[in-house]
Amino acid sequence: MPAARAQEIADYVSFCPLDQARVAALRPHVEPHFGRVVDRFYDEILKRPAVRAALGDSPEVVVRLKTSLREWLRTFFTGPYDEDYWCRRRLIGEVHVRVGVEPRYTLAALEVVRQEIERAVIASGFPEPTEHLSSVCKLLALEAAVMLDSYSEAYSDQVRQLERSAVQERLTQSEHLARIGRLAASLAHEIKNPLAGISGAIQVIRDALRPDDPHRPVLVEILRQINRLDGTVKDLLVYARPKTPRIEVCEPERIIERVRAVLLREPDFQRIRLEHVAVGPPFTFRADEDQMEQLLLNLLLNAAHASPDGRAVRLVTSLSEREVRLVVEDQGHGMDEPTRQRAFEPFFTTKARGTGLGLSICQRIVESHGGTIAIQSQRDRGTTVTVRLPRHGPEEVETGQ
Ligand code: HEM
Ligand SMILES: Nc1ncnc2c1ncn2[C@@H]1O[C@H](COP(=O)(O)OP(=O)(O)OP(=O)(O)O)[C@@H](O)[C@H]1O
Ligand SMILES: [Mg+2]
Structure with a gap:
């Protein structure tokens, strides 16, 4: 399927066997300059903090990236541009999305690669390079199209995954709340009746005391605390058993x-x-x-x-x-x-x-x-x-x- 999409774009930009042969013919002339292409590619990344951030300050990532790009260049010139080739190319978009390289930078980097290939071809003294360079441009356009395609697929995967985990989280949260609700309701119920009993008994004792009895303020304070507890229990019950509104x-x-x-x-x-x-x-x-x-x-x-x-x-x-x-x-x-x-x-x-x-x-x-x-x-x-x-x-x- 991905190869079919790549083939569609190949037809679109009319990248044909003649173009493949021309790109292959350039290889011996550009290969000695791969080091320079990779260096310029990397220099441009370093100049931009937002782009450099994807490297995460890690020397191993830099080494891997340079090796990956060299290998990418080698296969760019050799092909074969078959299903396997485009499947491997599609992995790049996925990796970039994972490490946070935005597509506009990848496209800019592809242009840098184009400039360096052109410079290398001219420096090598290749005779009449115009048509050969045009074939390189077609293949680069094809690479860009496949890269963007894989980016958009990786982004949609990410969105689908986020949606799935959000639904999952809502579910577990509502299960959790339902459980807390049931627990709260039974607890509140257990507390409510004895509390009313205690409150009644204390009121009886309070009323039996003389107005100037020194224990009176203590009982008043106990009643105040019971009242507060009663309020909390009522809150719990309201929370646990919400009433439908009476409009x-x-x-x-x-x-x-x-x-x-x-x-x-x-x-x-x-x-x-x-x-x-x-x-x-x-x-x-x-x-x-x-x-x-x-x-x-x-x-x-x-x-x-x-x-x-x-x-x-x-x-x-x-x-x-x-x-x-x-x-x-x-x-x-x-x-x-x-x-x-x-x-x-x-x-x-x-x-x-x-x-x-x-x-x-x-x-x-x-x-x-x-x-x-x-x-x-x-x-x-x-x-x-x-x-x-x-x-x-x-x-x-x-x-x-
Ligand atoms: C010409 C454009 C580019 C090409 C052809 C390219 C190619 C590649 C390739 C082939 C890989 C390896 C994928 C794999 O592991 O399967 C890769 C990974 C990566 N690329 Fe790019 N890339 C480009 C632009 C950029 C830019 C502009 C950045 C910005 C920092 C970048 C950062 C990375 C990083 C961080 C990795 C992961 C390295 C690792 O941890 O192994 N790439 N890229
Ligand atoms: N107006 C506010 N200003 C500052 N913080 C607030 C305000 N309203 C709520 N909060 C914060 O939100 C928290 C939760 O509020 P909530 O009303 O649900 O519970 P509570 O007030 O702590 O307890 P209670 O169940 O007695 O209302 C509070 O503990 C407080 O930290
Ligand atoms: Mg409150």
Whole structure:
């Protein structure tokens, strides 16, 4: 098959037996100059850092490359230009793709080789070399075509392989998440009921104590901790058993009021200022209101955790023709790139008391509404989380399914 493609190009440039004979006739005149051809080929590579990088600073690679090129030149002049010849030529593109030599450099190097062959032929005093050199050019065009062909095949192989490994990775990741989800659900279930029992018992004890009993603050602290644990368990359950959204007409203002009421009780929120900027006239959109509240709570809490005292956390709500945009901006400590990339992973946290579920829950909520969520962040500058939701809710709702 590759030989057939080479034959097609040979016909295209009319490379015929006469050309083969002419190229062969030049061989004794050029061969003594192979050393110079290889040196010039190599000098041009060395002059260019981007091209030289493919050699990887390795003397053995240089030796191999010089030997390969010499052998390439020898066979160029001798042929035979059969199936085996073109199969071996095709390996060059593959090797180049692997080591990172881009095709434009290979073509430029082929031109350098042409110039040096021409110079050698003229220097040898070969009589009437024009037609012979034209045959060399035809064969070089054929070499270039086969080289490009093998490049494009090697590139498509690479893309196919990348796609395969990406699919594989997504699969293993979703299997992994499903397993974590099941584990989390059963664990949360195990913890939830005893926790409610403990909380009830402590409340009974607390209520039985006199108001000035010195143990009262201890019990209050225990109840606070139980509350926190209960919150974590609820998060786990939400994460492990996501609810399909119950779509209704939502007003951003009403959701934000509910969120403010919850946040008022959070110590981290007392350190910062929450600003709401509503761009354009008031609007409504279709979504699950409870889930929207949870989404904003998680994002605003993250922003507050990251912010220094007194800084503003901004929530910007806006509407375009088709989508609702909710943007949470802070001027906090930001994230480095590895943290940003892992931020949506369940259980990924950089906080001593975080569960690392906040953003995974947000992502799940947004995706179940057919939207997207993205983070931009700069270390020590701040973070912006942008949520886009289709204004009319997820597709199934619109079509009434
Ligand atoms: C006239 C253009 C070129 C020709 C004919 C050519 C030819 C070859 C050949 C025959 C091989 C050996 C392939 C094999 O192992 O099967 C090779 C490998 C290689 N080529 Fe080229 N090449 C050209 C241009 C370039 C350029 C511009 C670079 C830039 C650095 C380059 C870098 C390499 C490297 C790094 C290898 C791998 C060497 C090794 O590790 O063995 N080539 N090339
Ligand atoms: N606004 C932000 N600024 C800086 N870092 C952030 C911000 N939001 C999230 N992060 C980083 O992403 C990580 C994951 O966030 P996520 O909300 O999923 O979990 P968490 O806040 O650590 O724990 P929790 O489950 O209690 O929300 C955080 O630990 C933090 O490192
Ligand atoms: Mg969080």
